[in-house]
Amino acid sequence: MYVILLGPPGCGKGTQAKRIEREKGLVQLSTGDMLRTEIAEKSDVGIQVKEIMNAGQLVADDIIVGLISKRIESPDCSQGFVLDGFPRTLGQADALGTMLEEKGLEISHVIELTVDDAAMISRITGRFTCDTCGAGYHDEFNKPRIDGVCDICDGDRFSRRADDNEETVRSRLVAYHEQTAPIIAYYGDLGVLRSVNGMADIEQVAAELNEVIG
DSSP: OEEEEEOOTTSSHHHHHHHHHHHHOOEEEOHHHHHHHHHHHTOHHHHHHHHHHHTTOOOOHHHHHHHHHHHTTSGGGTTOEEEESOOOSHHHHHHHHHHHHHTTOOOOEEEEEEOOHHHHHHHHHTEEEETTTOOEEETTTBOOSBTTBOTTTOOOOEEOOTTOSHHHHHHHHHHHHHHHHHHHHHHHHHTOEEEEETTSOHHHHHHHHHHHHO
């Protein structure tokens, strides 16, 4: 099964993708994590990507799709994957579809988490992440069961993204809506698009996702 989660920054894609990974056996694929891994390993691609990012430029679509292509050939992806936050543009959606078609694969479900922009600002500015396993939390909506201890790995170090501030979040939301509208139509035409209320609590969103994925 091959699933894409769409939604603006802070809508809960990462949280739900990790949950799907645990419960459904689908590997969560985060292009950001892939890029960081390549940089950390100082691979040829990682060196190239680091130079691009240091120059303040965007990593080309073909590089990202190439990383996804390589990753999904790994044995742990045999049951499928859930893509978290990719594609972001129509060009990326098209490139991804072409790559999968060449492998004899096709997307099973594209699920859009619909949200209210104003609520997203509050959500994003309060979130933080476990430094050890990457589990996501929020000051108000999703606190660790034990303060200062990760529910997943018992780690005790957390961090917040420097760009999780109101001004930056507003700009990212505008960019998301401008870029994603064509993607919604693209996957709608393919008949694989479903929408889930991303403003519901985490358990309700998970339940609705399970209904779609099966």
